[in-house]
Amino acid sequence: MKFSDNFEKLSRKTITPALFTIHTICCCISFVIVLQVYGYLHLFTWSSSRISEAALLSVPIAALAIAMIFASFSFGYLLSFYLYTVTLGYLWLTPFSQLDYDHRFPVISAIASTATFLAPMLFLKWPIKIKPAGSTRSLRWLVAAIIAATLAIIATGFLYNFKLIWLSEIYQFRDELKFPILLQYTMGIALGALLPFAFACCVEMRAHMLAATVLLLCVAFYPVTLTKTALFAPVWLCFLLLVSTYLEARIAVIMSLLGPIGVGLVLAALCREGLISESLFLNYFGTINFRMIAFPSVAIDVYNDFFSRHETTHFCQISLMKYLMACSYDEQPALIIARNYPVGNMNASLLATEGIASVGSALAPASAFLAGLILSVGNLTSKGLPPRFVILSSGIVTQAFLNVPLSIMMVTNGAALLFLLWYVMPRQPFAVASETGLKARV
Template identity: 50%
Template sequence: MRESVLFQAEGYFDGIPYRFVDDVAIEAMVQGKIVRFNDFDGFLRCRPTPTRPRRTIALLVAHVIFCCISLYIVEQRYSYLGLLGNPDTRALLAAVINSLPLIGLMGIFLFGRFSFGYCLSFYFFTVLLGYCWIVPSSIYGYDGRLATLSIVVSAVVFSVPAVFWRPDRPKFPEISPAHFELWLKAILIVSAAVLLAGASYNFKLAKLSEIYRYRDQIEFPKLLGYAIGITTGAFLPFAFTCFAFLKRWGYVALTVVLMFAAFPVTLAKLNLLAPVWLAFLLLLSRRAGARDAIILSLLLPIMIGLLGFVFQRSGLASSDLIFGTINFRMIAVPSMAIDLYNDFFSRHLLTYFCQISLIKPFFSQCPYAEPLALVMAKSYDFGALNASLFATEGIASVGPVGAPLVALACGCIVALANGASAKLPSRFVLVSSGVVLPAFLNVPMTTMLLSNGAAILFLLWLLTPRSLPPWAGADLP
């Protein structure tokens, strides 16, 4: 151990500067002294837990405050739908009190190391905070106290393994760095072929206001539907991120074209916004670092939506499209879905996972012949109501009492993704998962893994070579 006045860092991890020495060792500046480690794993084990920067604390507090403001306006603005209560002053105070236990989870995001599980846990934290907020003013008659307790416990048992458990990366052959770019080009060719096949079944340039009317009519063959989900959720975001890190801007542009081409095939709004969203995450993580970027990735859109609402109310804008898209559809609706699922399954039979297509053949009889999204749509007249794992694999399958066990299992599955992405740069993990992260808020875990490409994305992380030049000096999770 020796002191040094000047230390030229090649990267920063949790605020600790480090550099590689002779390609086999690592030196880190720890408490004003240079400490040498024989490998990066030794650095991770021996480093002291750093004090969380004030900026991260301030961002988390601001995020909670603006989320609550946004939710209050949503309840006022969209009460006409008949799905939300219109809270008075007493209900507003109850909403604050009901949200406090979940707000305590902020400590996980202060002291947890960055990982895919960290990102997903924070996104779920935002949705579950919204649910706890709307419960006191809910118009439905189910046991709100039991449901809130179930959600808080579920959030804890999901986040702890997802954030803090990092299984060892399995011994798996990596793609050779020399051939990696060829693999990326092959991904683009396969993606183009899949989208071309999808276009033969549906290709419609529809207005955003009309996509829901046409989207319900789209029918792809089952295998093609899986391929399209994998292409848009895993292949194209992964290729975009890799080419951006490799600075192959021509291929980045080609990937963006393919992303936009997926919209008229699927009529999914997320596919239309994906290139802009991934570019936003790429720039944001470069400026703020991966940990703060994941907070800002939701905080900034929420603030923009609130600003759009102010403009609309003051007559400076004729439409509340921004607030409706971000604050209502993206943030509030996943919280509302948990409220509706709690109400429906407090009065109807549980599924015990028979809604999952792979498991359904093992049931002699399932209470629901149609997908849950359609069952809920017919019951609440709110369109096809997909929902996250907390509502589907949790509440719908085993009820609020058993839901925490399901959340724990899902958190452990997400932890496996942490192992698959070990020693990849934090920014790379964040940007390449940029499409699946918001999708998890509205889609069951099993569907995300099998149909929407999450499992394939984890496999791509596992195959990615760790010795690529762009990784040198990067912020590793």
């Protein structure tokens, strides 16, 4: 038996279950610190007496991890793990919530929504064969075209805004930014899908200088868009490159969240002992452990509270729906939430937006299942591509998945275009790379 087969068996039986357990525990510890540090938001109250209730609520969602332990890697596996983390956070935070709505049914709905999403994402096999239309030579031209198009988009963006400011100052100016609709879409698609795709291509083709150029283009979006995503995209993509190159694919997925969360916990311990400054701890923990990991879970709680007393949107956050039906809301749910809670513009994942806000908790599992069916197309179009390539090229899309609705993720963040690029990708270059030891381990 080959070493890779032995490692695969060991991974399924021992390493993956152990890492899932460690990830779950670290998330819960991180949520406890969130409760203690961000209690000033008055959305939740820390109480050590409620830990046992939080742990008990987390058991059903933790049980769903068993499905992921035995599932093979895919794009769906990546999104399923991220959604698992979001739902785990909501269940853990529920006993500490200050929001006055009946939490019992929404908790059941959140668990059911996660289960119905995981089913098609992990186990649906589309009976369609992939026939790539591209070639190795066309792939090189495609990367060159992406770089040229991105340069044109950035240059156009400079005409509307260019500010070199610190991160702490971006919120003073970001709401003032005005771009044409077409430019907004192209900037989102370039940063969310085109550049990560080009970076992944360069990595697999071992074009290191070109890969570095792509990362610099990501940073070039920062003075135009004033978004943290543009500034931190190169760091995030390099981190994904590291874990996906040296770790088995499913382990790399777990470490993509466990690693950043673990760093936040270490900084919290060092801060508690007075070994680092509180500002250093809060800058990292606030960005990663709170904003990136816990905030999507908090959003589910907030959306449940608001829409338990107000009419649902019936998908009116999708612009097309406003032309087909009468809508009760003229604004996006994020803006509505911002006026009613001290959280700012709270964009939220499909669980909160296409689920709770659009159809309510009762029908949210059906909405999650439909979303799983739609996104499972990514499994089909990425079939035959190396796991590392899938992880890298979807690196920004998966981050958007935690915080934005499905409709925005597919269009504005470029997931639909990414699926198309995967579909036409030539598989031959990667097969050659595999033979020479360059393909990422499966």
